Amino acid sequence: MSRPLSDQERRKQISIRGIVGAESVAELKRGFNRHLHFTLVKDRNVATPRDYYFALAHTVRDHLVGRWIRTQQYYYEKDPKRIYYLSLEFYMGRTLQNTMINLGLQNACDEAVYQLGLDMEELEEIEEDAGLGNGGLGRLAACFLDSMATLGLAAYGYGIRYEYGIFNQKIRDGWQVEEADDWLRHGNPWEKARPEYMLPVHFYGRVEHSASGAKWIDTQVVLALPYDTPVPGYMNNTVNTMRLWSARAPNDFNLRDFNVGDYIQAVLDRNLAENISRVLYPNDNFFEGKELRLKQEYFVVAATLQDIIRRFKASKFGSTDSVRTVFDSFPDQVAIQLNDTHPAMAIPELMRIFVDIEKLPWDKAWDITKRTFAYTNHTVLPEALERWPVDLVEKLLPRHLQIIYEINQRHLDHIASLFPNDVGRLRRMSLIEEGDTKRINMAHLCIVGSHAVNGVAKIHSEIVKSQVFEDFAELEPEKFQNKTNGITPQLIAEKIGEDYVRDLSQLTKLHKFVDDDLFIREVAKVKQENKVKFALYLEKEYKVKINPSSMFDVHVKRIHEYKRQLMNCLHIITMYNRIRRDPAKLFVPRTVIIGGKAAPGYHMAKMIIKLINAVAQVVNNDPVVGSKLKVIFLENYRVSLAEKVIPATDLSEQISTAGTEASGTGNMKFMLNGALTIGTMDGANVEMAEEAGEENLFIFGMRVEDVTELDRKGYNAQLYYDRLPELKQAVDQIKSGFFSPDDPNLFNDVVLGFHPSIHPSIHPSIHPSIHPSPGLGPRCTWMMLLRHGFWPLSR
């Protein structure tokens, strides 16, 4: 793969990856040696590969510092509008290579590391992923930070510095086993603790009302310690900040009021407070409703809003009239984007600050609050919508509950004035749901408390308006918008220059190459190189051998019934049966790669992983099948593994039930890396099909309207089982223990009756059989190949 570059290639690479001057290389080597000596306190006799990684990371970091300080200084002087992205997740992955690329240091670093007798790829592999996210929602937050820095916007990401990110997935005997992600064990060279900006966050207590207003008292305090991570823009000298909060117990924790006499116990109990930032909840698209999670959500919100208001007050806009800050210009200076409802408590918290502390009248505070917040909805799945029990909120955040009730009262009064005697509407639109347990509908709170609400793909935004929040859209149609998700590209293109990195629409320049055989062959060649490289990686890390000239059919994302990995599995079984039925028939050799984590409490998702591994066991060891079909379950899918597998993919599986995947971003990453897509008309697939032409994707299955109609009629799996002999055979095999001879009943409940995720849009019986892949299948006009192999996601 590392063939020598032509002069022309070299020049083009240099323009994007930075100039390799002898001076800069020498300086990098000096920096490296200085850090090895002074920072890591090692010499080359005893240094480990990890020491070398840290020495390099610190050397690269040094190049960020000046730009970081200058960018923040510039914001302080100019006071541009600040954009605050509030998120419980930032799925950043690795930082080293992205930083080198964005600073234009990649080539010089490559050269320096080479001259030092070290291997860059090996060093890069030592970095832990910052896995502070579950999937698309968290990765989107990371991409937005990158994009906003590249656009030179005064943006900040605010979240939690989880001590443990998303668990590491091990596969043992076909089952998922979770291991703690102790990502900070060796230290994190990219973060800087800022204890001088530590802030208090209050919980529990009670509310006292008096003539001077409400007072929240007798609270328990936890401190929020900020850690800052630099976010460099692409070659523009901008370095923004991601500020993540870590929970610290105050030094008098449990010692002041009670527990006197048990000093040791009081010190041990500091853990209770510090547990708030201990671990990321590993649910994707699922609401669990645990108290600790609510604490996390309020923790990030309370610390962040104090920080935002401090910064506003320090600006020229935070003027005071005699004693009080004037907040009229607040919404012009501050935009707060809520990444889903997870940080929704920011709405009552800002009201509490304005009304109880800053003594603003309610109406004024509410006007400013609404004009400050915007809310992004990420899902319409009912099991994912946050609905916090009123009792829990009352205990943890008593003043916020009162404020939410007040917001609701005024909101319902307004509805009642517009729609007299419409009790059903009031019930549907209330922030409070009555029932067994009284709950707060956090999406309703976000809609009411924001001036803009967006979905994340055209089709999803339509569903938000027409189905899930219909009453709200009827009330304020102008509030509802669409912002289709995107990904941050960063790589190297020979044919169209590097501008597309900032402006993806320039990819259309590739149009004129669709009939250029030489270009198509070049693209196919790079794809083939990526496939070989990935196959070598699998062989090295997992001792599995795959055939790099087979079609790589890849389905990687969180394991979820709605994402239909189970349907993919039925397709695999069907292909297996076809090969066995007619072994002499020509068949396109295929390697099906499925990967993704299941939430630890999600039984069905874990059974699906086990089933895929059981099917793999049978298929991969059947001599009749030979090399025609192989099934790989890819362990521990995460950002750094996505960067390896996506560029090696021929066929991208985007097969969610129509109406369930809000956008998807995996779909885009594959397409930008020259894979063909098989998918349903769901999420952003719809817009991808529009852009590339439906003839350039393999679209199949029911549309949203078909699914709605079927749900209305009632879904009866038996019908499809009876009608489709190949489906019947596959289901019967699973049920009879064909894939689990030691435990024939193991998968009974997976196919019991059978599973609703098997919507009848099973794979088309004629599945795309393209080989070798790109260029010979349907023409994908977006299909382009990035010289270097890894996918463009913020790297």
Ligand SMILES: *Cc1c(COP(=O)(O)O)cnc(C)c1O
């Ligand atoms: C992009 C990405 C996702 C989201 O994938 P979808 O197919 O959109 O669900 C999940 N995990 C990782 C590691 C990603 O990079």
